[in-house]
Structures are given as structure tokens and as C-alpha cells.
Amino acid sequence: MSVAEKVQAEAGRDFIRDIVAEDLAAGRHKTVVTRFPPEPNGYLHIGHAKSICLNFGIAQEFGGRCHLRFDDTNPTREEQEYIDAIEADVRWLGFDWGDHLYHASDYFERLYGWAEELIRAGKAYVDDQTQDEMRLTRGTLTEPGQASPFRERSAEENLDLFRRMRAGEFPNGARVLRAKIDMASGNINLRDPVLYRILHATHPRTGDAWKIYPSYDYAHGQSDAIEGVTHSICTLEFEDHRPLYDWFLENLPVPSHPHQYEFARLNLAYTVLSKRVLNQLVTGRHVSGWDDPRMPTLAGLRRRGVPPAALRDFAKRIGVAKANSLVDLGLLDFSIREVLNKSAQRRMAVLRPLKVVIENYDGPGEELEAVNHPDDPAAGTRRVKFGREIFVEQDDFMESPPKKFFRLSPGAEVRLRYAYFITCRDVVKNAAGNIVELRCSYDPATRGGNAPDGRKVKATIHWVSAQDSVPAEVRLYNPLFTRPEPDVANFVDELNPNSLEVLRDARLEPALAAGNSPEPVQFERLGYFARDRDSAPGKPVFNRTVGLRDSYAKA
């Protein structure tokens, strides 16, 4: 079986993998080379994860390689902090660029040389128009643009001006270098696009060496060509840049001719994946930072407890296509549960405690055995402390239960997981009429959770010992936005006021206290949780990664 056939059989196929397979089969390339080209002006988010999985995934599947290249052509927005975070995030996601770490800034000198060649060939010129003048003469979507009065300068004059631009003789915005293509093109990207602009700014890598910086369009394709990239994969909005991408490659003596392919970027319901908006969420203090667990950033997802394998699984499930779409959050949740169900050990915790006194239990307490993973005996067992007073979940009791409620209610018998059957005998309320305590009885014969007489119970609920459990803070998360497709212009108005719910009185079994907690962990019947870095000695903090499916809650 050829590599291409293997990929089609094993991995999900999509139109880009089809193209790669076909190019390889036809011998157009010996090996596939892709690249992931982030601009270090923010943190990576789940949309980038889709792109990373695509680019690195293709390289892996076809036995090629994928470069990590920073698209650092705009020093006014880029920072070292982002460069470091991006590298860490890509690694965390599970991908390795080996020796192939590059920067567009590595190529500044070559790009500059090629710009001079374009000038000498009469294919580029220095324009003195102001930004406003350029905008006015660019035409509109339906009308052609007009030539700049500087369009026909001599090559000598252009060269002189361009060199002086580089030398820093002119202030920001005074002049630009433009390609001379076609001011009447229906494709506005071809109406003499800007190649270089003057920017007196310090670059994270090149420092103050440059006073002019190449535009994305001028830098990207040539960088691909220098690196021998074969398939340059980007998102749909660059589709009408492709003729320009190709124009540079055709008009410059580049070492290779990569091809650009476009796919639809990820859109996630109730989520914004715009670096600008994410940045504003952080700077506007709407979230606690780039790694706030509500953020769709890789840092935020990681802190929430989402394993990288879940993101890779998600990427595989959503596929790759050219149609714009809006992915349901449920699909992400499914991928997270899919991975965590297999890997997370089980423990018991009570989020909203309701005290239960077992009136006929007199002993000093005892320890009962609990399994750590129902499908993995190798995970072993642990002992959990039981006593006369325990806490159960408030949601697991109803004074007047509807027909289908199987848990605790007056007179009802349930199983305490790994412990005993108990029956609710009485409900204690405070002066305000709120339920503050349940009085129950237990059946000593059901120790361990099995009834010797074979009687069944309709529900098993979780619990923790009142005496031996440890207090904890638990943070629950909901979507950051109230609408499936938030209006990016008014995102502040559409923030979900209930995106964070902090439970300060949760109780954990001691096996979840500092040092003991497995990672990841499932709180039985509740969901998957991850210890937050805000945890302090004696004061654990847990984030709910995702809840368990709950067919009762839905009904």
C-alpha cells in the first residue's frame, strides 16, 4: 500500500489531503512540506489548533515535515511573550517541528534584495502618496483605481528612494514601496499592493536593524519558497491573495514554487475566535488573563483541564472543507469526554453539600474500598472514610420528587456508592424553611453496596464523610457569550454574566487533597475536573473541565 493509499484508508480524508496524496503519487514532490505560520501578536486558540493539526498532521501522515514559522513582519504588534507562548502551546498540543523553526525576519535581507530586483525590472516603485491618497485612488469594489503620480518614476530614482527608506531617512508613513501590477484589476489585491512600509519600531528579533518592514503578501510566499514548502495552507480570506502570492513567485528568482490552498477557519458556537477580541477580553479585564479557563485559547483550555488529545480528536471530527460553518460546542465536549473517560481516575466530591445524619450508625467510623477506574483494574483501589455524618449533593434530594426522580426523598432508599443503602427518615429545616439536614437510617447488611437479599435500589449517589472530607473551591464554567454567533462589534454586551460560577463550600474526599489528586480526575457523577494553579496548601481549587452526560437533567 502506498503512503497515499494508507492515509486515505486510515486518516480522515479531506480535499487538501487528497491534493497532497495526488501530488505525491504524480511525483510532483518527493516529500510534502507544510508550515504553521502564526503571527506572534497573541495567544494561540482552538482555531489555530485546527490549523496546527492539519499542517503537522499532513506532514506526519505523509512522512514529510512541518515548519513552525513566525510571521513576524509587523514589529508594532508582536512580542517575545507571544513567541514563547506559541512555541509552548504547539508542543503541548503534541507536535514537533524538529530543527525547522523559522521566522519571516530570518529572510529580511533576501526579501529586500528581491525588492531591489523588482525595482530594477520596473515592477515596483516608491510611492509618496499619503495613506489617504492611496485609499482614494485605489478605486472601489466596482470602479478601477487610478495610477499614482509616482508610478512612472525611473528605476534609479526608485532605488535611491528605497535605499534611503531602509536607511531610515524618512518618517513613518512618508513613502511605501508598491508592486506595479494593475490598478484596474477586479481583484483589489492586485491594484499595486504595498510591499514595504516605513516603521521605526523595535522588532523582537531584529531589534532596530530595520526601518522598513515587508508586508504579509510580500513576505509570505517567498518565505514558503525559501523553505521549500510544497503546500501552503491558509484560511479562506486569503483566497483572493493567491494571484498575488503567485505573482511574486513568478516574478522573482525563488528557489521553489509552493502552492497555496485555502480551507474554512473554525467557528465555534458561543465563542469568539478573533485575536483582536480575545486581546480586548484580556486587557479589558473581562477575563482573568489569556489562560482564563473560559478562554478558547490553548492556554485557557489547558488550564480548564482539556487534554491535548481531545483537541486532536476534535480536529479530526470536524474535518476540513471550504464551506463556512459553525461547530456545536457539544462536539468539543464529546471529544473531551471521550479522552478523559479513559484516562481519568474516579474520586468522590460534593459540590453543594447537604448534611446527612445516619441515626442508627454508632460506630467510630470505618474505611470502605472504592475502585479508582471502573474499566481499568490496574488503576487499583483506595479506602474512603465513612461515618455517622456525611455530605451528599443537594441535587440528590427532593422533598416532593417527580415520578422519574430516583434519588433521595422522604422514605426513599438509595445506595451510597461503595458504602451502604440508606433510607431518608426525616427532613430538618431551619427557621426560613430551607432544608439543612437529612435524618436517615442505614442497613448494616448492605456494607460495600450490595444487598444480600438481592433487593434493588434505583439510584446510587456519591457522598463524602463530614468529618474527614476537605473543603475546596470548585469553579464551574459556561460559555463566555450569550449568543451562538456573538457580534464581534458589540461583544461586551453579549458576554455571559454566568460564565463563571464559584462554589466555595465544596467537599472532597481526602484522596483529592494536595499531593494525592490524580490528574486528570473524574468526580463521580459530576464531571471531569482539573486542579487549578490557584490552589494553596489546605485550600484546593478545582476547575470543571466538562460535566458528564446527564440524561436525567435533559429530561
Place this chain on the structure above:
RNA sequence: UGGGGAAUAGUUCAACGGUAGAACAGCGGACUCUGACUCCGUUAAUCUAGGUUCGAAUCCUAGUUCCCCAGCCA
């Protein structure tokens, strides 16, 4: 009204002229010391109108709807 794209179950993605399939969601059931997991079953779609063809989601024509482009951002 210029240029570039896209339309298939509720959602996301397949089907590359030859029986419209999958995953998620939904519904029904089995199992269960997690109302979880697992398993079984099931509902559900080709934007519209013409045309070519023995045969069209696929090719052609004409429409409709949606997305992107007028940064010295990427």
C-alpha cells in the same frame, strides 16, 4: 452593480456519473454500585428551476442565499 468562494440530515464532514453514508445531537431499548461508560435499534438531508444522460449531489444553463476583498494588519 467588480473580483473571489460556498451551498448534502438539527450540527460537522463523506460520497470524485452507478444503492446518498459517518460522527455528534435526538428518540427507543439493553446493561449498570456513576441517570456515566458500553451495546443494540431508530428518526432525519442533496438551495431552486430547467437541461444532458440508460442513470446526476456530482456535468451544463439560469437563478437564489450566504461568506470574503476597497490596511502602510495578518
